Amino acid sequence: MTSLVEKSKKICAYAAVDENLKPNHKIIGIGSGSTVVYIAERIGHLPNKDQFTCIPTGFQSKQLIIDNKLNLGNLEEFSKIDIAFDGADEIDSNLNCIKGGGACLLQEKLVADSADNFIIVADDRKSTGVLGKGWKKGVPIEVVPNAYNKILNELSKIGGNPTVRPGTPAKAGPVITDNGNFIIDCDFGEIPVADVKDLNSKIKAMVGVVETGLFVNMAQKAYIGNADGTVTTVSV
Structure with missing residues (x-):
């Protein structure tokens, strides 16, 4: 089963690159996750790979860019990205996503927001139709950091069950992001598609919140790798 899942990840990632990377694309966002490994691999196989500059969303994607001998750039130099590929922790029927399981959500959202085209690649376990249905974290x-207690209280008031993400067993105390902040994981149960945008706005309005892991109306297309080796493409 594992080999079939990996095969489906590779097939959907390769299809996403082959069908969406155009001759005029020069700046590419590279996200993180087990499926994005194959995105970087595929781009690294292209004969014109030297024409691309790749923008990472975190440490893992930076290493993927380096390992595949791609040109590494950053958002400070390239604020306009032609196309970005990333994974997701969960995807609903409108291609809204939960991201941030790896604590890189701010950089991931910056890259996605800077891209003219944002493409999600994931295996079918992530495509549940409703956020919170499969992703229970x-x-x-x-x-x-100094706002975490305030935010915990405010999230509870809007129906959430929030906890500060611990760094254990590797680190005593909370997880610290690349930006020096804390991560709160807030369970809202299943989030109806029609409510995702409003929930994101409510959280973003809380003073002390830097960014949320709700990616609302950002992806144009998703490539879903199925366990049987087929690929499902979803567009909005």
């Missing part, structure tokens, strides 16, 4: 929310 909650919506990741990056907050400034």
